[in-house]
Amino acid sequence: MVFWVFGYGSLVWNPGFEYDEKVVGFIKDYRRVFDLACIDHRGTPEDPARTCTLEHIEGAVCWGAAYCVRGSPEKERAAMQYLERRECEYDQKTLVDFFKETDPLRPALSGVIVFTSTPDKVSNKYYLGPAPLEEMAWQIATAVGPCGNNKDYLFSLEKAMFDIGHEDDLVIELANEVRKVLGTMAKEKKLVSSLKPLKSQTQAQIPSIQLHLLPPEAVAMDL
Template identity: 80%
Template sequence: MVFWVFGYGSLVWNPGFEYDEKIIGFIKDYRRVFDLACIDHRGTPENPARTCTLEQIEGAICWGAAFCVRGGPEKERLAMEYLERRECEYDHKTLVDFYKEEDPLQPALTGVVVFTSTPDVVSNKYYLGAAPLEEMARQIATASGPCGNNRDYLFKLEKAMFDIGHEDDMVIELANEVRKVLEVGKGISKEELVASPLMKLKSQSPIPALQPSRLPEAVAADS
């Protein structure tokens, strides 16, 4: 038995389950958006966080990581149960083709599981929909929950995409807008901004500023 799952949000840097192989690559006709409410990890019902989901758009690509689980049905079951608890805001498991940079035309893997969310505010209580960049940035800058604050989720994703060599322009733009909110002091100190993972990395090495171009319980993990 073997299955693969594609991570495009916090799974990229924090899978949280036992896996046997990790491959960097991308899926087609999807793009990463911050249109999903998180009310139990990085936000609360009163002040939901914004986390990643996927939007279908022809011609788009979304980079991330595919994780393989081998070892029989029991190991597969445990991994899937963990993921279903962790990804509870996502109401669909979609099967997609996964591509590697070396061959962008021929799928390296088929039937890869990816958690997606219905983009409808009526049928999906977790779907927030799109919003102006400044509004999303203010929400992300101020939301927090049991796993920490929403802005660190965004900054860790920004750093994770940098680390795999495939920055996401939208993530960079949104992260820079959040930094602007933090800098003007809307209830958050500038010291907290400097403590973000990517800002630490920049302060320790001559990396130019980016421009757009096993957890015990799933409840303690990001979505």
């Protein structure tokens, strides 16, 4: 028994299941987008994270890693059950051809499983749809879930794509925008923190100022 699964998000750097072989390559006619909500790992139902899914576009290419699981039916079943729990926001399993850089015209593998999502907010409750870059960046910069924050997911993907030698322009652009947001948030936090001591210091000075303004006899009576 054997099956292959293609990873294009967190599976690229953190597969999390027992596999027998990993191959870097790409699939055709799909591109990576951040249009899927994550409410149980990197976000919450109230503040969902944005994670990767695939958008079907003729002529597009999406790089990632294919993992092979071979052996007993139990091993294969355990790996697939793990993947289905982990990728629960994805409502489809699509079969695709997988290509290697050494031969981009002929598939190295066929029937590779890839988890995808229906791009429809009515039929797929996890589908967020596209948004302006700045809006996505703010959402990613602030979303936090049981498994960590959304920004680390993005930054880890950015590094993983660099490590396999196939950086993604959208990932880089979005990561840089998130860094801008984090910088703005840090400046605002620093400004607020710097104002707090001034406020307490002013309040502490008020009684002594009022004391000096009182007539000498009033001060003596008060004491």
